[in-house]
Amino acid sequence: MGFQFKYSVVWESVPILLVGVKLTLLLTFFGLLIGFFLGTAAGLGKTSRSRILNKIAGFYIESIRGTPLMVQVMFIYFGLPMALNTRIPPLVAGAVAIALNSGAYIAEIVRGAIQSIDKGQTEAGRSIGLTRFQALLYVIWPQAFKRMIPPLGNQFIISLKDTSLLVVIGVGELTRTGQEIIAVNFRAFEVWTSVALIYLVMTLSLSKVLSFTEKKLEIRA
């Protein structure tokens, strides 16, 4: 008896999986939104002349990059609440984990992009009397941001896929939903194929949006 791919399983699973997709997108969106702010702050901290800001940003980046996301997730969901004697909803814990994690990588993207802008740009800005902050805001940031887009896109895709790790804390995102369907119908092949394809559709769409944005900004030097 050969294995038979049952298309009916796919059609039955997809509507249920789409419920998980909603959570996956929600987690990705908020995780990256907060992560972008964290990363910008930490990236600027790393380029700042203040030694304290430098150290704080460095500590954050190194401690996140140096530990597995899985451990961070469990630390935030199981560990922290025990120490603080509270409970954190899984969804919040998940979004926080994605935010903290992506923030550390985004910080390095921001730092790299800012440092790649020619020093003469800052000097020209300062020489017309702009403050350090104004020169960053009006002269450096717009140029650096353009350079950030490709690596940011990469990080966005990684973070989207990373939300699948949140199965360990029981967040009902796409991967978890897939597991639950299999627990009922035992059709692992069809369900994981469907799950994988849905991830692929999401990441490909994200790539498309990003390359479109890049082209839009490309029009002007």
Place this chain on the structure above:
Amino acid sequence: MIKIKELHKSFGPLEVLKGIDLHIKPGEVVVIIGPSGSGKSTLLRCINRLEETTSGTIIVDGYDINDTSTNINFIRSETGMVFQQFNLFPHMTALRNVTLGPVKVRKVSRTEANKIGMELLVRVGLEDKANAYPDQLSGGQKQRVAIARSLALNPKVMLFDEPTSALDPELVGEVLEVMKTLATDGMTMVVVSHEMGFAREVADRAIFMDDGVVVEENTPETFFMRPQNERTKAFLRMVL
């Protein structure tokens, strides 16, 4: 306008400026020449504090620029600087480059700033390039926009750091022309340059720097025709 006293500047163990004394009067055009590594660009960059001085004082328009009570951003807005590499903001049109200072530093309205900006672009002969981006301009045009950008703040002094050294030879003239007009209009100018023709024709004083000190200074005629110092003579022989 500018008073420099006993100025020393070191980068680590390397002493680049070894005690410079220099007075520049309002409306004076001073050209500084000298071999590369003589410290002339560093001297210029110290005047608007793009480089921190190691010791000595610099007074610009009555303000000690190294005094902590001096608002350096204000001094810089009164001291225009033109760079060898233009350093135009590539993400802004020519007009935006010129108006950034008036809008953000002088807090002038956008309409007013555009008016100032267009007047200046006319002055440097680039009114038709107002909406062009830097990568659509030639080197000479870029440098003229950069000059307009500095002038937009109505500075009391203009510093030029080898403004024509990065230009193709046929584009040098248009930039020097703008600088000549500025000089004629009475702008105080400090120009680091190897344009001997410009120095002879426009400068009130020529200064020769070598190895971190002012070796010789004189009126251009005397400076070029009868240089006194051996090092000046040797340098002029090489470049003329």
